[in-house]
Amino acid sequence: MEEYEDKYTKDGTRDIRGNPAVRKNTGRWRACPYILANECCERLAYYGMSTNLVNYMKQFLNQGNTVAANNVTNWSGTCYITPLIGAFVADAYLGRYKTIASFMIVYIFGLTLLTMTASVKGLKPTCHNEVCDPSSGQTAVVFVALYLIALGTGGIKPCVSSFGADQFDETDDSEKQSKSSFFNWFYFSINIGALIASSVLVWIQTNVGWGWGFGIPAVVMAVAVVSFFVGTPLYRHQKPGGSPLTRIAQVLVASFRKYSVKVPTEKSLLFEVSDKESAIEGSRKLEHTDELKFFDKAAVETQDDKIRDQPSPWSLCTVTQVEELKSIVRLLPIWASGIIFATVYGQMSTMFVLQGDTMDPSMGPHFKIPAASLSIFDTISVIVWVPVYDGIIVPLARRVTGRERGFTQLTRMGIGLVISMFAMLAAGILEVVRLHIIAKHNLYDSKDPLPFSIFWQVPQYFIVGAAEVFTFIGQLEFFYDQAPDAMRSMCSALSLTTVALGNYLSTLLVTIVTNITTKNGNLGWIPDNLNRGHLDYFYWLLAVLSLINFIVYLLIAKWYTYKKTT
Structure with a gap:
């Protein structure tokens, strides 16, 4: 009997045939490269579209700053709401493996259609002298493609991280410790994909064309599908537990x-x-x-x-x-505290890009870096901080606290919330300096880049990346760990919806700020000509909201009780 228990996993996982998973033949780190490669490719495809999407909206769909920013945040928000659909299907009926496989097909179809809108005559808007005049039908097809992608990603986002964590039996001490590290390296793989997207793909979109810029992510997504299926014999599967x-x-x-x-x-x-x-x-x-x-x-x-x-x-x-219900209710306040953080995170693809568009993009005498590519420094920050956190900070914290993970998950998330405030302060200070240069040289209506290097934005991107390593990865691990076994996809999806609501909150804040600050004929904080605006005030607003959110979070974290299994 003892030999039987050692042979099989004890967390109820099964192999692809539905038999109890044999410990030595399935799961653990040997199954993870295929899952991590899939996630890396999928994130490369996603960020290959989203990182520079605000400029695509402006250039090809002829939209202003506010409309373009809101369209991007609304779409990004939907990409983090649809995981509730995918998670429900996975937990209730199909299981995580089949759900990922099914939704990837929808994802690739959406990517293919988006590529066609930027390359196929009739679907591609007509442009003269860099001014495009898209028809309502052409605009509609772009949004159909984008929201098909949003649906496709809904079956992947909540399931891949949970499916990867399923490969480690938490009843085994060594595998349980590996599971904690898995979330760090999972997020690391996400950012390797994002690194390539924000550098290579954004450059291709800006200098070669959007057809290639969207076509490459479609091909990469096909590679992600192949990678995922190659690892099939090694995977451990949790049975769906019903609705x-x-x-x-x-x-x-x-x-x-x-x-x-x-x-x-x-x-x-x-x-x-x-x-x-x-x-x-x-x-x-x-x-x-x-x-x-x-x-x-x-x-x-x-x-x-x-x-x-x-x-x-x-x-x-x-x-x-x-x-199960009590666990969900206890998670909700922690979940809500992540919305403001996600709003701060969302500024990288909107306000940071619009701010960077006004600055000098020169990188040497012959090369100019697109503003959207500055998000590469957020990615580099994550890639630097993950091994530092896993290899240095956790062992040091373990000695001090005596805890296996170094920090509790709630402490880790709280540290990230504090760091995020400094990101908004850095962005706000930079904007004050930018506006000072404009006033000094009377460049209010200049259409040329300011004599002020775009690389001064690097600190704010780098700080956001550091905050992500603490809050987002901590959130991934926390929601998986604290979720009931049969609701882990749903709880992973729940954690992702903070990003959705953060994007929607950003849209709401921009709309409210614009409506209030443009009264009586004023240009407002975020006009199309940012040289005459006050984007710094918007950053100060987010910094204050982040401080209030952190104070509330401390009270919530003190109240929280961790789950216990029998």
Whole structure:
């Protein structure tokens, strides 16, 4: 019996045939290169479009600064909302592997259509003297392509990180430690893709053409598909546990139906299946917690429940099912605290680019760097900080705190929130200096780049990258770790929606700021001619919101209780 337990994983994972996963033949780091290569290629394709998309909107769709920025943030936001769809499909029906495979097809179709809008006559807008006049149909096709891509990425984003983490059995101490490192290297692979996208692809889009600039990501995405399937024999799979939304609804309904029922003081009297496995497919049992006691009513076995051979799941739920809902409720405040951070992060693809467009892009006598390519320094920052964090900071923190991960996940995320404030301060200070140069040389209406190097933007990009390593990676690990076993894709998707809401909040803030500051004929903070605007005020606003958000986060983190499995 002991030999059997050592041979197979203990977290319920299966191989591709549905048999218990053999520990030595599946999973662990040997399965990860295919998953990491897939993510690297997928992110290269995504950032190859998104990094410079605001300039595509301006040049080819003839949109102003505010409209273009809002269209990009709305699309980016949707790319982080659709993961809820993919995650639901994965957790409830298909599992992560089949969901990733299915949605990649939609993704490639969207990329192909987008490439055609920039290269095929009739779909490509007509341009004269660098001024384009797209028809409503041509504009519509661009947005259809973009939102097909948003749907495709919805099945990949929430599943790939969770699928990679599934390759490590957290009941085994050595594999559990490897799982923590996996999230760091997962994010590292994302940024290798982003590095190539923000340098090579943005240069191609700017200097060669958008047809090639969008076509290469389509080809790269095809490579991602091949990489993913090559690793198939090595993967470990978690069984889909049925609709998580249904289980949550059952607990809510049962709790309210029994609102007058008293919860017994002895928690062992609450309903739970007696065998070792949870009643939920692919999930371990969860220990009872004392918070949110109202939901415990759903697990109280009344006389009506006892006289039935099979009580209705809308009347009686297991403790594990109740604790699933409690886990989600506990996660929501932490989730909400990431929205402001995501708003700050979103400025790299909008306001940072628009700010950089006004500055001197010269890099030597013959080469000019596109403003959107400055995001390469965010990527380099992440690539530098991941190994530093994993190899230096964590071991040092481990000695001080005695914790296996060095910091708690909540502490790690909080450090990132603090760092993000300095990113906005750096951007705001740079804008003050930029406006001072404009005033000094009376360059308010100059269409030429300012005599001020674009490389002064590097610090703000680098600081955002450092903040990402703490907050975004910590968030990935936290939501996977704290999610119930059968809801991990859903919780990974939930963490991604902070980016979506951050983009939508950015759109809302830009709209509100524009409406307020353009009253009485004023140009406002963010006019089409930024030389006459006050983008620095917008950065100060985000810095203040980040400070308030961090103070609230400290209170939330102090309240949070980590989950326990039996």
